[in-house]
Amino acid sequence: MTWHVFIKELKDSIRDRKTIFLSVLLPILFNVGLLFFLENVMMNEKVEQxxxxxxxxxxxxxxxxxxxxxxxxxxxxxxxxxxxxxxxxxxxxxxxxxxxxxxxxxxxxxxxxxxxxxxxxxxxxxxxxxxxxxxxxxxxxxxxxxxxxxxxxxxEPFQINIESISEGDDMSLYMISIFAQLIIVLAVLMGGLPAANDLFAGEKERKTMEALLMTPVNRFHIIVGKWMTISALSMLSGIFSCITFIIGVNLFTERLADALQLDKNIGFFTVSLLVGIIFFALLISSIQMIISLLANNLKEAQNYISPITTLAMVPYFVLIGVSVTELNSTHFMIPFLNIYALIKQLIYGIYDVTSILLVVGSSVVFIIITFVIAYAMFMKSKWVLGKS
Incomplete structure (x- = not known):
């Protein structure tokens, strides 16, 4: 029954052109445009007088x-x-x-x-x-x-030599790391947001939630189906963002591709990144469900989600000044911070199975906690039906 609810909600969401644009087309256009900007503007060696x-x-x-x-x-x-x-x-x-x-x-x-x-x-x-x-x-x-x-x-009693411990183009790799974190995480955050707002706050506003609850389908199957729909769209957006980023770097740039050197570890890089995206999407979808259940209409849900999205960017700025060698187990155990840390580690060519397991394990714990909260709210008419 959960699968039928998932397919039904997914079809309804995909029929919305806005969802397709936000989840698929926007990440592609944004990534390609950003890569051209990095290669031709930020990394341009032309001397500006x-x-x-x-x-x-x-x-x-x-x-x-x-x-x-x-x-x-x-x-x-x-x-x-x-x-x-x-x-x-x-x-x-x-x-x-x-x-x-x-x-x-x-x-x-x-x-x-x-x-x-x-x-x-x-x-x-x-x-x-x-x-x-x-x-x-x-x-x-x-x-x-x-x-x-x-x-x-x-x-001149002694000589001072200031050198980097890294090999290759450090600046190009640094630029890739800070922008890769941003575009991939934002893609996951925004990919399922329209569906999350519509499947709970939207249905409450349209008064269709009551009709849905009157069906013989158990509420657990309903919320799991909706959660899977939101998660799938978030994953889809994050995966498209990841794919276009990898393809864009290798096809449309030279210095960035040389710095990234994905051809050496493309398999492990892609699998690890996809694992991070999947579990982050499941977590963020649970949080978005809670926010949408708190709201009584779409406008209210959008007002609630704005500060949450802003807070999700805090770990990004925390890690900007942290080198990849400074990352420790704590960085991979804190939700939101762990996905940024994982992406940064992978960009720098560090493939640590322990880090990936910590990301998965900590994400699972917080996914369970947030989903239980969302399910408890969904079981109460106060949250599922709104002020009506």
Whole structure:
């Protein structure tokens, strides 16, 4: 009987064009568009020039230092700070007019670099200019030491090397990890949402729930059938999102595909991800049932689900700054957090059976808890029929 309820509700949901768009077409379009954005915009190595307003009285030698940087477009002006405040440049550069003369006399000339602290490009350009000036400064120090017959090693007691423990394109892999978590989890969250709202709050609003309960079908079979319908649509959306993501990375990108290297472990990667999607879909569907049962109509259900969706994004931001080597058992046992952690681990090529089992085990526990709550609510007319 449960199967008949499931098939009936699934057919009704699929007949709704909105469900097909949200569960199937939207994840495909979103993923393909996002991958093109990552490859052609975020990972584009084309140099974008930034305008730097330089005091026209600046020493020509100092100006030549800035012109060595292909990222900078030097513009000589009378008042560099005013130009930046007017929005015609991102960075203002002011140096002593007799900069080189002071250096030759062993005096200490000054350089000031101004930028808006709220501007990312401005801050980046400041750092770029600072790095160049530091290099020039070290060159002058080395020259002065040589002129005084002093070994430069005298003032350099040790050397510092900052290196990455990862191999390959770290930035590409990082970008894939943060966006893969987002698009796959959102696809599962949104895939079954229209059906969840309609199968409980919608039926209460249309007064069709009473007729359904008057049938000889046991309430347990009814709620399980509805739960399976919502879960199936969530799984469908998540799986389509996963498939389009994998295909899109390999067909439409170069740097992202090289960083991901799915061809080496495509089987384990896909199976593990699908396991995570399936159990996450079952859990989120139970929660959506509870929310829909609390609401008396569709509008109220939509109002309830908005803050829940926002809360579901909190683990995403928690894990953004956590490296894959920092993940521990706790991350894979907390609901919602565990699916983000699993996706991140898989993207970085770490295939740990223990992590997958922890995700499945913890998800099963919370699925049982949330479904029992939903079933208890469904057994009471107060929740299943609403204010009517």
């Amino acid at each position: 930034v305008t730097v307003a330089v005091d026209s009285n600046t020493d020509p030698v100092v100006i030549s230092w800035l012109q060595e940087l292909k990222e900078l477009e030097v513009e000589l002006v009378e008042d560099p700070v005013k130009v930046v405040k007017d929005g015609d440049a991102l960075v203002a550069f002011i140096a002593d007019a007799d900069f080189i003369t002071k250096l030759e006399k062993n005096e200490i000339p000054s350089i000031s670099v101004f930028a808006d602290p709220t501007s990312t490009k401005g801050g980046t350009t400041q750092d770029l200019i600072s790095n160049v000036l530091t290099i020039k400064k070290q060159e002058y120090i080395a020259q002065r030491l040589a002129d005084n017959n002093i070994d430069p090693l005298t003032i």
